[in-house]
Amino acid sequence: MHSSDSCQAGRVKQVAALALDGVMTFDLACAVQAFRHGPDKTGVPTGFEMRTCGVRPGPVWTPNGFELRVEHGLEALETADIVVVPGIGLPTLPTAPEVLEALRAAAARGTTMVSLCVGAFVLAQAGLLDGRPATTHWAYCDEFAAMYPEVKLDPSALYIDDGSVLTSAGLSAAFDLCLHVVRRELSAGAAAELARWNVTSPHREGGQAQYIPDAFGHNDFPGALAATMAWAAANPAAVRDVSSLAGHALMSERTLIRRFKAEVGTTPRRWLEAQRTARARQLLEDTDLPVDVVAIQAGFGSVTALRAHLRAATGTTPAGYRRSLRR
Template structure:
């Protein structure tokens, strides 16, 4: 049996308990007792060896940054403030670990730490979808993948938010010890060994529910009650007692979307609800939301959310219908 791979998990003050617990659970010996697949080291990234969280938790870190020496995998499970540049000794330690050939992993906002260290310039990366605009503004040289649950760019591995850290850590187990071990670990965690789709299925879609334009708001109510019907620009303009030109301009000003874009987004939103709450067939759902056929529904649904309607239903219906 080869020596276990040393995994250094870096902790900080004001840490997130869940994010820190994920790599400790995956790479510790709790879920795979006696297997000796990894050697886990908790390393303090700040001066204190007992960083605390806002919830009152404390971690007793047995190592400082010297714990990164000899580590094959270095994980930053979170970062407390995207606007805060980490201390230079930590950034230097990450660069040194990378130069020794270690895989450097940033989970969720931990991606910021890799970026501050300059490790991600010109490379692909992922982070939590809510921080994508902030991240791209701070690090324009990084090629941010706005949908991936995790990205591996030649050993620089980054993940999307929160639960995607589990996906990323299971990926690392699979890379080092194969699918059989990763699948066994996933079953013990009661999670899928690999999830289809990306972050797009979880991102809140910016479809206006109402606007400052009373006529457009009244039109929203009308359209939501008649999603199954076709709608022409001329008919909608007549409904609002406007010319076609005035109507299209007012709608764009009020919503930031064209009528077609708004309708498609609203139809897909309604299809999500029906997938989660009804037993209707795909053809029936497509008919109810005005997308005509199941094939058209599947095409637009996958393009928008990165998963098929059937995969959405399995993920979000409590009975897994």
Template sequence: MQPVRVAVVVFEGASLFHLSVPGMVFGATSTLENLPPYEISYCAPKRGAIRCDQGMTIDVPRGLRAMASADIVIVPAWDHPETRAPAALTKALRTAHARGAQVVGLCLGAFVLGDAGLLDGRKATTHWACRDLFVQRFPLAEFHPDVLYVDDDQIVTSAGTVAAIDCCLNLLRQRHGTDVANHVARLLVTPPHRQGGQAQYIERPLPERPGESRLPGVLEWARAHLSDTLSVNTLADQASMSRRTFTRRFKDATGGTVVQWLTAERVARAQHLLESSDLTIEQIATKVGFGTALSLRQHFAKLVRTSPSSFRRAFRERAQ
């Protein structure tokens, strides 16, 4: 089985956390059978010892050479987003993408991809704190400020810090399916694969009232009953709250509405069934609670940007 080569870009002041995320996520696949090995290499615009943001140094003896044969190129958070990335680096990124590599910008790494011209006309995101600067510097990008990560034509960008893990887990899901991504998430003791369209910034992410501690249990209950007709009243009753209180606390905790959350969960379940079963589109639509194949196709196209049939075909082609 051919290895999957991952090149991680290093530069002065690079985030040590982001440099470690690809190794943690892709390295965890070594415990699974029937998967290609992942080879992690580090590359840099200049050779030698490079100091990271936490004071540690990484020795990169081969410059950008590892990028030339990489299947995935990952750029961690750029330390000075107002400053253009080095020309040698942006040229190497353009070359990698042109030959078919997947190019990823974690957090403020999206600015480097923008400097390379790879975001022009493509969907992109970055850390919410730098959204105004991003729009100013890259007006030709189709900016999505509130999502965890977004993928457009092999160009992937993510929100800040921990969203880097979500982004790398999604790269695994694309190649090997939801079960593999969720298994690795469990090994890392992190939440299972989250859809990229989930909100990256929630004003009050932690429960502040005693009743809010019941929400996680309600969400798990809803996931187990997606095929049922689930209304706000149904979930509020399950949480032993009034509709008004539940709606307010649900949005505080998740960053969205009940309808948005249910739709995303149903699409995610449909993706899993498309990957792991031979059920028809109509059967899957019933199992996940959309009721009709037409409804499934409409919601699937909106969130995944493709049809269920095309998604299944593409996944199986990658898995071969």
């Protein structure tokens, strides 16, 4: 029977949230809000019963200025329908062998495995993400990819549902995934009520991109191209095309392209498009300018071009981008 079918039949789902030393309490709180408090004023669990556990009962250190105390050890994983692994402050550190063994055993029994933020590092250490699509906080994606090349990492997704294993990006995306689990296991109505209780958006698609900052700040431009890149980044609407960059740099287009590949690692055209997209995002975030004016000031020239590049970068439209940030 599918897990949602069993919930609909009235069986309460057992959730075990694994609080390892260094647990990020925001991640853990997302699980608490989703699986321990119901969407009403009583706080009664609705469809879930959650236990927080550690390697053993007792104190759990956190990097957030206080200590937790849990009543359960790893035995809580043995009866769980869903295991939630919040992130830890130093995610690249090795996880205790008994923890990895308990996670593997739970997965082998058919338990749904959920990681929040950099909790994906723990599931990856256990081998539970091998060959699967997964995501984690954008700031840790390079380290994750280097450590676990066998995982099909998607550094842009908010969360990924791969059936029995689900992973989320950082911070607010952790709650997005928890809401998704409530929607999947109970109903869309239950998730909407829970979102309403937590005063948050009821549904963000997992494929919506994380808002990742641009690779170059204005103080990071390299070598002989620094002055031209700083000018173009500050005035994207004044740069018609690659020939404008070459003219400012007093180089031929061929020389400019060669220098860009050597010093920046990409082409002038792609870099310029990224700068225009960055400016458009900044204008959408910080101003109330109409979208057609944003397109012109960012150097795109048309709303159609702006829409195409913004969707490629963030997975949403100009209006959707502005609305999601201001919500």
